Amino acid sequence: MKRRDFIEKTAASSALLSLGLSLSSFENKETKHLTILHTNDVHSYIDPFPANHPRNPNMGGVVRRAALIETIRKENPNVLLLDAGDIFQGTPYFNYYGGELEFKLMSMMQYDLSTIGNHDFDNGVEGLYAQMPHATFEFVSANYDFKNTVMDGLVKPYKIFNKNGIKVGVFGLGIELDGLVDKAMYKETVYNNPVEAAQDMVRILKKENKCDLVICLSHLGYNYKDEPNKLCDLKLAAITQDIDLIIGGHTHTFLDKPAIVKNLVDKEVLVNQVxxxxxxxxRIDFYLNNNNNKQNAFKGTSIIV
Incomplete structure (x- = not known):
């Protein structure tokens, strides 16, 4: 979908009509509308691709993304802007600035939260720590334990947001670093089982804190067809419960819209990666009734920046 077509093609009326529902079915005083915007694996790409690029001509770029986010926020002020990791590494901007520019620009775009990807350790855990003052947003990871590193206390397992009376719990999960990242880079960072961490998070967020929506920011990867026993977002959705949305990263998987997976108790989980x-x-839009129960309507799409 081209950016200029976004407003008319992904407006709420089109979204609901595509589900066989009328706009009047939802847009009333008893309906709350929450928009989740998200990115992953941006890898220090600040500028758009050049016009002569063979695969992605004129695509991407922070300026266009910022303008698109601003447009969506004007349409619906109830927005959460999230990232699923691998903010660093990929262009000379990272080589020169070490991540400072990436964090400053994300802060200007008013990101709410991010998790940590394997490439975010590419300047070592100290390099990540050095850039933290440039981020006005927070970081979550429920299965990376940083207590014996300089990052101790800077990464929380989860964060709870209140958007227009909707309680949203967001937690992070990271991929196993051993064999993927040099030990000298992540040092004493401890990797814990992500399934066990997820189960602990949903207990805290859903049962104890009564969150209306639970979102997992995952850097586990969408799917591994050649490694059927490897944990991925699709598997995580299927073997857990009480997660409403998994926003993924790591595998650079382009999805036009979220996949829908039945969880452990046969309820639907949305899994997306862009x-x-x-x-x-x-972009994923949720519509909740006055009791903050999800309506049978959501719209998920991937917008070309």
Whole structure:
């Protein structure tokens, strides 16, 4: 979908009509509308691709993404802007600035939260720590334990937001670093089982804190067809419960819309990922009734920036 077509093609009326529902069915005083915007694996791509690029001509770029986010926020002020990791590494901007520019620009776009990807350790855990003052947003990871590193206390397992009376719990999960990242880079960072961490998070967020929506920011990867036993977002959705949405990263998977997976108790979980390099911005709209119960309507799409 081209950016200029976004407003008319992904407006709420089109979204609901595509589900066989009329706008009047939802847009009333008893309906709350929450928009989740998300990115993953941006990898320090600040500028758009050049016009002569063979695959992604004129696509991406922070300026276009910022303008698109601003447009959506004007349409619906109840927005959460999230990132699923691998903010660093990929262009000379990272080589020169070490992540400072990426964090400053994300702060200007008013990101709410991010998790941590394997490439965010590419300047070591100290390099990540050095850039933290440039981020006005927070970081979550429920299965990376940083207590014996300089990052101790800077990464929380989860964060709870209140948007227009909707309580949203967001937690993060990271991929196993051993064999993927040099030990000298992540040092004493401890990797804990992500399934066990997820189960602990949903207990805290859903049962104890009564969150209306639970979102997982995952850097586990969408799917591994050649490694059927490897944990991925699709598997995580199927073997857990009480997660409403998994926003993924790591595998650079381009999805036009979220996949729908039945969880452990046969309820639907949305799983989404929007490729890499800031080419796409993910958008998922939830509509909740006055009791904050999800209506049978959501709209998920991947927007070309």
């Amino acid at each position: 490729g890499c390099y800031g080419i796409n911005l993910g």
